[in-house]
Amino acid sequence: MHSFLELDQYEYVDSHQEEYVQTLRDWVAVESDSSDVLKRPDCHRMMDMTAEKLRAMGGKVELVDIGVQELPNGQTVDLPKVVTAQFGSDPSKQTVCVYGHVDVQPAKLEDGWATDPYNLTDIDGNLYGRGASDNKAPVLAWIHTVEAYQALKIDLPVNVKFIIEGMEETGSNGLDAMIMAQRDSFLSDVDYILISDCGWLSRRPALTYGTRGNCYFFAEVEGPKQDLHSGVYGGTVIEPMTDLIGILDTLISPSGKILIPGIREAVAPLSDEEWKMYQDIEFDIESYKSKIGVSQLMYNNKVDLLAHRWRYPTVTVHGIEGAFSAPGTKTVIPAKVIAKFSIRQVPNMDPAVVKKQVTDYLNSVFAKRKSPNKLKVTMVIGAKPWLADTKHPLYEAGKAAVKRVFNVEPDLIREGGTIPIAKTFEDVTGKSIIMLPIGGFDDGLHSQNEKMSRYNYIEGTKLFIAYLHEVAHLKKN
């Protein structure tokens, strides 16, 4: 049931919608692409802006130095600092810690965006911009939640902490160590960790209880000392690109079967209970197909499809660095080509084992080619999967909050994507985690035309307000 105070807060949120959208526009305008070291100054600026926002609200804010990133060429660059903040320190209250990130995936207009990816553009109530849904609007929604209490002079029902980072999109470099270092200080009084770095599965709100991990590989084949004219040299050299294509073609079958020995064997079997849960989830295969614009999926029934999205591994080849990639024609034999591919991790896979399996397998496949070129396989990201207990009171609180704001029962879902830090929080703090998504099912994360709808942004803020009220009623650990 809504309290009167809560209804006042909802009204406050509704009447501040334009202000919230403007703040999101300011944040999206910062090209905080953590994968590109040339954009590092923007990442630093993004962390400063986040800290400034929280400081202006009276939070106890710190910009935590997490060291440097070593580049492949041996140089180092500063990692974006991590912002921590604290609102309230009443020992009689529960303490929640909201985790989020303000870095983004790469985006360029010429990738096929209808609008400038760094100029938030409102089209029919959808706010288009890189990072709008992943993860700037959800972070702002949590910030606005605290503001909505402050503005109406309502005591926060729980102490609220924030950990906001700027390297999530490339594997949260440096954050693990920072979390370990702060286990007995900043994190010592935290009861629950709240993460909103994901989305719903359909128009029905959802709570997320698992994510896949990710092992990201570079496979580099190096041959001649420089690119060669393909007419002048073609036929006399063993081309690195031919070798690379040859080994990439052995990773996965046309029907989606992973061919690397040992990978499939490590996957936890699908239980009857899981199978039944999947059966009950609201998910329309036809609308999924039409959303992504394909005539046929890898599986044509709901359970197989959801299972392969959430709880089975998969291999994606993202692209090749060093080869000709522009429009037009170029008649060159590329001298050094680097394939980028990743394998999504699920229980009970272990990234360290996967690294060895992939490296050994590719080396053995490559050896059979008897090529004089050199293969180097490196794993640049190794993020573990995460799985929560859906019967935990945190999830009961989530169900109640969703019911109150949206008047429906949430779907209990998993996430095919990776929030690498969930597993670390769990392992280091031993505290429970809930993922409370507010992103829409069609937000286009990591793709062209990423968006956040005004509806999800605003109603999502109300969900967070309701959730804090609910968490306050949980028994303190």
Next chain:
Amino acid sequence: MHSFLELDQYEYVDSHQEEYVQTLRDWVAVESDSSDVLKRPDCHRMMDMTAEKLRAMGGKVELVDIGVQELPNGQTVDLPKVVTAQFGSDPSKQTVCVYGHVDVQPAKLEDGWATDPYNLTDIDGNLYGRGASDNKAPVLAWIHTVEAYQALKIDLPVNVKFIIEGMEETGSNGLDAMIMAQRDSFLSDVDYILISDCGWLSRRPALTYGTRGNCYFFAEVEGPKQDLHSGVYGGTVIEPMTDLIGILDTLISPSGKILIPGIREAVAPLSDEEWKMYQDIEFDIESYKSKIGVSQLMYNNKVDLLAHRWRYPTVTVHGIEGAFSAPGTKTVIPAKVIAKFSIRQVPNMDPAVVKKQVTDYLNSVFAKRKSPNKLKVTMVIGAKPWLADTKHPLYEAGKAAVKRVFNVEPDLIREGGTIPIAKTFEDVTGKSIIMLPIGGFDDGLHSQNEKMSRYNYIEGTKLFIAYLHEVAHLKKN
């Protein structure tokens, strides 16, 4: 034997070396990359500069409009005009027509150039810059040849015409039609065609009597309507990149055998005479290996190696457009990927047949995958090979000129690369063609750090001067 006049000309060339280098610097500074339509204004400017240079020397110059280029999106852009020029019209003299091009391959500093590719840089007598050797310096050497006659008030021993184009690097779009249109006008009195768009095989000067052609293909695989997050969607969609890698892997074996049915069968068999010629050519496999920086080549004896460089076809995969190609990591499933690959053409292959062989083969391989994605194979360049008779008097003249300037016998060689227009000149005019290279064997055409040495640039100019004297002695057709 040198005439006194000729020795004066050589002295003139030597004393004008710095001026020649400066002109080359001015030309290299123009980024006349014909493969990039955004650089088209530079291509137009390059043609204007070429026309201006020839006009200032008193040539009868025209900028011939050859129409427009249709882009994949249906738009059109103007093709660079073709420069024609004429010096002398004495009907009692032979008339030669020099063909060359002033467009270049793409080049960016970040591709691995040691110097700015568009700022000609002299390091130890080598002039580094995109287009320096391919083909700006040779074109200038021909222009300076005419100048050297004019400056010393020596009558040109032959009438000299020029056809200089700006689309060679992308298949000489529009030039075929222009040549056909001018067959009975500009080209009607031409006796011989001279082309210097190639290089020596070693430090020994060479005459070139054959080139390979080139069929350049785009294989596009299209799946989802936009790029997808590989975590969120991976495992549920059949990925275009997996399909594309699968079909590319069926083009050529690790040992260099072309797997497309019908291609190898079309190749003219190696004759005993050819085998013997190859045996006699100056070519050091070890220095070839060390120049390109590989420990092992596709073949380890001279004849096989030269044969596969010159008179057998080969497949090169140049790269993939639409996939992730930047440094760093990006976790995306590319929605539409376009492989660029080419097959070098030799007698007796026919590009029209190759187009059908490749298209049918890839479609059949793709069909076996039962993928819902769409494959589209297009041939964007189809250039025929060219082969001359080495016993023709033009080649005798060439041998004499090389002997006089360099005091050695030239190697008779073929070229692995393509000068698409050679075949057209031959077919349309019925006249004989000689290729007189002055580029060095290690000029790095189409690669990083392309260069032209001062030695080849200056001695090459003398070779052209000597050659015009020699051609004047041939019996007029």
